Amino acid sequence: MMNREHPREAAPSRRSFLSSLAAGPAVLTGAALKFNVLLIAIDDLRPELGCYGNKLVHSPNMDRLASRGVRFERAYCQYPLCNPSRTSLLTGRYPTTVRVLDNNRYFRTEFPDLLTLPQLFRQNGYVTARAGKIYHGVIDDAPSWDEGGEPVLRRRPPSPEERARQARDSDRWEAVEGEGEDQPDYRTASRAIELLEKYKDRPFFLGVGFVKPHSPLVAPRKYFELYDAARMPLPADFAPRPTLPPKVPAAALQERNGDLFIGRDATPEAARQMIRAYYACVSFMDAQLGRVLDKLESLGLAERTVVVLFSDHGYHLGEKGKWSKHNSLYEVAVRVPLLIVAPGLARANTACPRTVELVDLYPTLAELCGLKPPAGLEGESLVPLLRDPRAAWNHPAYTVTLRGRIFGRSVRTERYRYTEWDPEGTQVELYDHQDDPGERRNLAGEASHAAVRRQMRELLRKLPAAPS
Numbered sequence: 001m002m003n004r005e006h007p008r009e010a011a012p013s014r015r016s017f018l019s020s021l022a023a024g025p026a027v028l029t030g031a032a033l034k035f036n037v038l039l040i041a042i043d044d045l046r047p048e049l050g051c052y053g054n055k056l057v058h059s060p061n062m063d064r065l066a067s068r069g070v071r072f073e074r075a076y077c078q079y080p081l082c083n084p085s086r087t088s089l090l091t092g093r094y095p096t097t098v099r100v101l102d103n104n105r106y107f108r109t110e111f112p113d114l115l116t117l118p119q120l121f122r123q124n125g126y127v128t129a130r131a132g133k134i135y136h137g138v139i140d141d142a143p144s145w146d147e148g149g150e151p152v153l154r155r156r157p158p159s160p161e162e163r164a165r166q167a168r169d170s171d172r173w174e175a176v177e178g179e180g181e182d183q184p185d186y187r188t189a190s191r192a193i194e195l196l197e198k199y200k201d202r203p204f205f206l207g208v209g210f211v212k213p214h215s216p217l218v219a220p221r222k223y224f225e226l227y228d229a230a231r232m233p234l235p236a237d238f239a240p241r242p243t244l245p246p247k248v249p250a251a252a253l254q255e256r257n258g259d260l261f262i263g264r265d266a267t268p269e270a271a272r273q274m275i276r277a278y279y280a281c282v283s284f285m286d287a288q289l290g291r292v293l294d295k296l297e298s299l300g301l302a303e304r305t306v307v308v309l310f311s312d313h314g315y316h317l318g319e320k321g322k323w324s325k326h327n328s329l330y331e332v333a334v335r336v337p338l339l340i341v342a343p344g345l346a347r348a349n350t351a352c353p354r355t356v357e358l359v360d361l362y363p364t365l366a367e368l369c370g371l372k373p374p375a376g377l378e379g380e381s382l383v384p385l386l387r388d389p390r391a392a393w394n395h396p397a398y399t400v401t402l403r404g405r406i407f408g409r410s411v412r413t414e415r416y417r418y419t420e421w422d423p424e425g426t427q428v429e430l431y432d433h434q435d436d437p438g439e440r441r442n443l444a445g446e447a448s449h450a451a452v453r454r455q456m457r458e459l460l461r462k463l464p465a466a467p468s
Helices: 014-023 060-066 082-091 117-123 160-170 184-199 268-298 358-368 383-387 447-460
Strands: 036-042 070-076 127-132 173-176 204-210 217-220 305-311 338-341 350-357 397-403 406-412 416-420 428-432
Touching (some): 060 268, 060 305, 060 338, 070 383, 070 397, 082 358, 117 358, 127 184, 184 204, 184 268, 204 268, 350 358, 350 383, 416 447, 428 447
Parallel strands (some): 036 204, 070 350, 127 204, 173 217
Antiparallel strands (some): 406 416
8 A cells, every 4th residue: 555645634732622522522533633542562461560459560651551541450362472462453353253373474365455453544544653563573564554564574484493592582581781772662662752753743543562571581670670589479370380270171281381481490489580570571661651651741642642552462470380371361361451541531540340352442443533443343342431441341352372273262251261172162161260360270060160151151152263
């Protein structure tokens, strides 16, 4: 798609815009009152932040963003891996529908005409720009962006030697000197600041993608000094290596870790050091987010910009002996932080307990900005929950994963998680989060929960079918 000229629109003054919000309906349309969108994607981030109740983690900028909007307590990705999760969100369709189930497939190979979320905004007079990781790695989508888009790069699979070297490089932590100016997230924040300056007088959709706390866990030393390794808590089900709970199908846990402690045991001391490094990376990334939010506010754009912050998936930090997200359908791998600030609509500093999905973000942003979404979206607009975070909501969350020929599917309600690992539904997990938030007791085989199992199985049948 060729770039085209956007009509230049003078930004309304801060006072006039706020007056319109107060008089308004809450969801605004019309050229004079167009909301900007700042979409902030973070890699491998668990919802362990100050605003989510973790008082150990230093996350002042994510916390201040949460204080301005709605914090979703039960938000879930659709696949615990970067490319499938991000593709699902940006196309508004489940991974099984768009048929992206690994880190190598580009959705337009099979669906060339899908209208992505940024592309919808681009077609409606917004300038769309990207800084950092929004799609996955070398799989970008040039039609989505006026600035920052790149063609998909075709690359050969890594050799066994290259794969071994990549594993060694990722399986580490390091404290570096300085402010981190040579780190990707610092450069991403600097680029985002440039783009805000450049497009401050035009309606924009800006995607900003931070990669930390993705491995390798490298951050400036000053952020490591925020944490004492000896005080890092280990999970209750910590183990030296991936270890299945009792009465759980073998498919539920990959035997080999994918990111950290690859091919080796994690001692309690080494585990605490790694958790410290993870938190240091969270704090470093948070500081870079703060630079972007400061610029948004100094330009007078905060009151007319919808801000969405999310992680593409969660992460195991030793739970069940696992140190990655790969192929896990446990809560820690698929629950994500999700913060939405919608000026004039979202209630400040509120928590939403409803079960929501990242695939819901496409219809949500379209509705907030008065755009007509394409047919075929599979998420639900979260606007009713932005108005009233405790409103009635009858939508579960679905997550899938594919490992070889094993296809896992999971459904989460506010109380239960139900997972199947085979088409016949004989390899099953069922957890009651009211009594077992750590998912350590599989109830699938207990007669007392037979009715719940049947109900959750029926919910799972509503997920679009797995690829053949």
